[in-house]
Amino acid sequence: MVDKKLDNDVAQFCAITGASARDAKKFIEAHKRLDIAIDAYYNNPTAFASSGRQKSSTAPSTSKLGQLFDSYKDDEDITVNGTIKFCEDLEVDPEDVVLLAIAYELKSPQMGVWKRQGWVDGWKSIGVDSIKGMQGAIPRLRSRLASDPEYFQKVYNHTFDFARSEGQRSLGLETAIAFWNLLLPLGLSGGALAHVTTSDGDDDIKMDEEGWKEYQWWFDFLNQKGIKGVSKDTWVMFLDFIRSIDSKFSNYDMEAAWPSTIDDFVEYGKERLASGA
Structure with missing residues (x-):
């Protein structure tokens, strides 16, 4: 055994x-x-x-990574044009979800912006210093993001700050939905968002295939309610919601510390289940 x-x-x-x-x-x-x-x-x-x-094997070269950074930078940082060229060299679509993992690893502060220190430290941590090496790291990062719950959560939480407009506390609804549509299907299909339950007094995590997965209902609800922005609290707690709530919302506790937006969504979801819609 x-x-x-x-x-x-x-x-x-x-x-x-x-x-x-x-x-x-x-x-x-x-x-x-x-x-x-x-x-x-x-x-x-x-x-x-x-x-x-x-x-x-040799340790990644700080000098090589610096030179690579310089080939993409515009003034001090790599910005939009450099990011597009970088994606072309990696042979990765700029909207590929794996770039969110790279953004987390390289501590990118916002979309299309890469800082030298984060770039060098991030790629050294991953263990590569060339485009070929970076291309080889992409499948590993994608697989880890899809299957590792703790890693998925780190990337997911970083994505909120990464995607938020400068000076804004919330994430615009269209932007939030776009990033949810990148992250959620990958996590659900790869296991990082597998539904888990814990019995009282039992620390063993048990897998449950009857977890809630109808995230399109969440988008429908937010649009129907006219929500303009998603707070960080709602963004973070929605991940816990997917991982812990069953497909019929029967284990959802309205007295628990869920954001009010998620409370309202559960009412919406129960009505939708009852109507068969």
């Missing part, structure tokens, strides 16, 4: 990180838990590297 679990963990580790089975086993055996092992790998992928790989 233990061997089978280890084999399953190794397979999942390799699928998420792109690491070899030998390296995956070393990380898992060292850190015991799969999620901790994956985080450790992303923090230092060569910590348990196979000998052949370790010899050929």
